[in-house]
Amino acid sequence: MVRNRTVLAFLAHPDDAEMLCAGTLIRLAEAGWQVHIATCTPGDCGTATENRWDISSRRTREATASAAKIGGHYHCLDERDGFIVYDKPTLQKTYDLFRRVAPSLVFTHAPKDYMLDHEQASLLARAASFLYAGPNVSAFPVLEGSCVPYLYYCDPIEAIDPFGQPVSATTYVDITAQVDKKAEMLACHASQREWLWAHHGMDEYLEAMRRHAAMRGRQIGVAAAEAFVQHRGHAYPKDDWLAEMLP
Numbered sequence: 001m002v003r004n005r006t007v008l009a010f011l012a013h014p015d016d017a018e019m020l021c022a023g024t025l026i027r028l029a030e031a032g033w034q035v036h037i038a039t040c041t042p043g044d045c046g047t048a049t050e051n052r053w054d055i056s057s058r059r060t061r062e063a064t065a066s067a068a069k070i071g072g073h074y075h076c077l078d079e080r081d082g083f084i085v086y087d088k089p090t091l092q093k094t095y096d097l098f099r100r101v102a103p104s105l106v107f108t109h110a111p112k113d114y115m116l117d118h119e120q121a122s123l124l125a126r127a128a129s130f131l132y133a134g135p136n137v138s139a140f141p142v143l144e145g146s147c148v149p150y151l152y153y154c155d156p157i158e159a160i161d162p163f164g165q166p167v168s169a170t171t172y173v174d175i176t177a178q179v180d181k182k183a184e185m186l187a188c189h190a191s192q193r194e195w196l197w198a199h200h201g202m203d204e205y206l207e208a209m210r211r212h213a214a215m216r217g218r219q220i221g222v223a224a225a226e227a228f229v230q231h232r233g234h235a236y237p238k239d240d241w242l243a244e245m246l247p
């Protein structure tokens, strides 16, 4: 089977992809991949001052602008912050989205993460990866190239699980040459950057991303990296395609 060159980053909130895997998405885009970034929510709780409709509008436009920087497309399931659940209606939306995108490579949150929205998004992505190509699971047509995709889990924040244990990665991607562009994508999320700036009195938003990339980079002897854990359960491809493509 010829695998298509379509990657989907399926995450909980606007800016999660930019924090966790945008460096790798940039490398894939540079290699000719079509990039899709999806979030479960429009980030409706990501504010201390605006109502949920205004902030959702602002944040989905920020996410669209960020994806556009690498010729990518942004999608939103329109769930709500703090209420992402693994249930039938949300699963159906997730299956339908996967069906329309037909990814051969998927990034999502770590199964054990500091935030439950992230864990539920991870479950949704795992379920949809397994079954989206099954004809009866969605009313959308099965596009050519639909398959069980390569599935990779992004780092939790600080690369620790909820019990404080470090996450050991299966796969590292050197993003030294992409980290400035990653910061540019992250900076599209001005609403969040300004909020943290006001709170910390410094540009903590971009600094936190750069610190994490540098920490993962040190582990493989480069200036900046992103780290992933590959899902290798039954029926999933188990060779490390990402490491092969982006050595």
Ligand SMILES: [Zn+2]
Pocket: 012, 013, 016, 115, 118
């Ligand atoms: Zn998040």
